[in-house]
Amino acid sequence: MPRFDDDHRTIVGYHGTGLAAALRLINRIDRFRPSEKDYDWLGRGIYFWEYAPRQALAFAATRQRQYQKKRNKTAYDHRRATEPLAVVACMVRLGFCLDLTEPENLEYVGDALAWYKEAMERANVPLPRNTRKYRKLDCAVFEYAYKLIEDSEPGAKVDTARGIDVPTDRAGRIWQGSWLSGDTHVQICVRNPASILGTWLHSPTELEVADVCEALQVARIGVGRDHPQGEGLAESDAVGPAD
Numbered sequence: 001m002p003r004f005d006d007d008h009r010t011i012v013g014y015h016g017t018g019l020a021a022a023l024r025l026i027n028r029i030d031r032f033r034p035s036e037k038d039y040d041w042l043g044r045g046i047y048f049w050e051y052a053p054r055q056a057l058a059f060a061a062t063r064q065r066q067y068q069k070k071r072n073k074t075a076y077d078h079r080r081a082t083e084p085l086a087v088v089a090c091m092v093r094l095g096f097c098l099d100l101t102e103p104e105n106l107e108y109v110g111d112a113l114a115w116y117k118e119a120m121e122r123a124n125v126p127l128p129r130n131t132r133k134y135r136k137l138d139c140a141v142f143e144y145a146y147k148l149i150e151d152s153e154p155g156a157k158v159d160t161a162r163g164i165d166v167p168t169d170r171a172g173r174i175w176q177g178s179w180l181s182g183d184t185h186v187q188i189c190v191r192n193p194a195s196i197l198g199t200w201l202h203s204p205t206e207l208e209v210a211d212v213c214e215a216l217q218v219a220r221i222g223v224g225r226d227h228p229q230g231e232g233l234a235e236s237d238a239v240g241p242a243d
Contacts, residue, residue, distance in 0.1 A: 013048025016060025022086035043142035095159030
């Protein structure tokens with residue numbers, strides 16, 4: 001069984017996004033929207049970079065470049081490609097945390113993979129695969145592991161997961177042969193939104209009232225057919241390992 005009890009630690013997590021979404025979050029106009037992608041490496045949830053605001057901003061910039069390269073952009077795509085970037089900071093209480101720095105939890109996830117494979121074989125369903133960018137197998141195994149934990153006893157719930165991503169790309173190593181990589185990072189996957197205790201704007205640090213009003217007005221106009229859920233919801237596309 002995993003080492004899984006109430007972890008009273010709190011950490012500061014950082015989330016990169018557009019300025020409009022960031023302002024709507026800190027002003028409680030909107031809330032974080034959990035990522036539901038089938039390749040989120042720690043499963044579905046709201047992702048944060050632990051104590052790493054620069055990495056959060058760099059990933060948001062990567063996402064912005066992807067919007068810039070899109071063809072046949074919608075109005076929403078165009079704004080995401082050109083708007084100022086921001087980083088939101090959150091105080092996160094880890095609570096019942098599946099912390100993957102604990103050996104027992106790594107062993108449990110390994111067992112979960114074996115059980116998941118058996119279940120898929122019985123159902124005659126092929127296993128999802130991991131690729132360089134998309135961790136579909138990881139996501140499926142973690143979702144399976146969470147379900148096993150939460151089905152094990154009434155009221156059991158995984159609030160957060162915590163994992164260290166060490167890129168395998170040798171080009172990112174700080175020198176040849178080193179295991180140190182410039183992209184190594186700790187990420188938090190928040191599955192229970194109540195674990196987010198507070199939210200504030202980390203950057204940009206200097207905003208005029210006119211800048212805030214303009215960003216919020218642009219976000220309000222952007223809500224529509226191109227993005228029916230409302231842009232102010234901070235997409236968890238500024239999450240997950242980039243490689």
